[in-house]
Amino acid sequence: MLSGPPVTTTVNADQLLERFLAANPRQRRSLLSQVLQRSAELRPLIPGQLDRLDATSDDWAAGLLIQLLVADDDSLTQTFRERYSEGWLAVTSASGIDYAPLQRALVDQQFEEADRLTSEHLRQLAGEAAVQRGYVYYSEVPPIASVDLESIDRLWVMYSQGRFGFSVQIRLLRSLNGRWDQLWPRLGWKQGGVWTRYPRSFTWSLEAPEGHLPLVNQLRGVRLMDALLSHPGLQQRVSA
Incomplete structure (x- = not known):
């Protein structure tokens, strides 16, 4: 029985983003190239995801998404910078230093x-x-x-x-x-x-x-x- 060419399944942008955020460190590294390659698709989804993430942690996945978001000088970047003028990650100082x-x-x-x-x-x-x-x-x-x-x-x-x-x-x-x-x-x-x-x-x-x-x-x-x-x-x- 003849078989056709293998079917390649590409996850949509929402699925890729969810998979990346839920992955363990090793899995995340393997997904990194896909995320970078598909950054244009992912950018409109990032603001909504950031609202769900913990701004008191140091999960570098959030940092990467922020860097993808601000990579282009457009309304998405402008809105993000205005909303988080002090920075998205919550950091504190016992000496009053502005980070x-x-x-x-x-x-x-x-x-x-x-x-x-x-x-x-x-x-x-x-x-x-x-x-x-x-x-x-x-x-x-x-x-x-x-x-x-x-x-x-x-x-x-x-x-x-x-x-x-x-x-x-x-x-x-x-x-x-x-x-x-x-x-x-x-x-x-x-x-x-x-x-x-x-x-x-x-x-x-x-x-x-x-x-x-x-x-x-x-x-x-x-x-x-x-x-x-x-x-x-x-x-x-x-x-x-």
């Missing part, structure tokens, strides 16, 4: 600007002395409120498809049994902790290695990064 500019930079995938803002916020959180000198001492990290480091990390995770953030760096370091010398190449940083903010020294896109951003000044060794990654607020996020 809206950081969220906007990450939404627009302006990762170099987001990294600059992150360094600025860390100095603000460390205190006036750090702001004046232009960098943070490792000893100034432990008193920083957990909620602020959590907010910064959640923003990076949310808008990087789960690829960037302090918590991502912690997981990588743990997977290497705390071997800092092995962490640098995994992050795409220069061996030995050499650090510079020259644009050509780093990759300011999602093409960068996992954990590549945000940057931490290593001119004085690993103590600052160790203090950050050892902070209870960030450790709790990884253990949760």
Whole structure:
């Protein structure tokens, strides 16, 4: 008995979106290319989905949908930006820091600007002395409120498809049994902790290695990064 050509079944945009949001991390990665390819179909559906999602989590699926939504300069983008002028993800600060500019930079995938803002916020959180000198001492990290480091990390995770953030760096370091010398190449940083903010020294896109951003000044060794990654607020996020 002759059989015809195989029938290919393509899910509609609603089904793809529902499947993507309900998927586990591994399934979501496999669906990512389809979502990106069909972004034009999905964009009109995204505002309704965002109303159903938790703005206090850091599920990067929501961050991706937001980035697809604002990719074109049209009425959908305009409406979203007006409605969420402070950013869709709900973040808080014990020090009164406004994280809206950081969220906007990450939404627009302006990762170099987001990294600059992150360094600025860390100095603000460390205190006036750090702001004046232009960098943070490792000893100034432990008193920083957990909620602020959590907010910064959640923003990076949310808008990087789960690829960037302090918590991502912690997981990588743990997977290497705390071997800092092995962490640098995994992050795409220069061996030995050499650090510079020259644009050509780093990759300011999602093409960068996992954990590549945000940057931490290593001119004085690993103590600052160790203090950050050892902070209870960030450790709790990884253990949760």
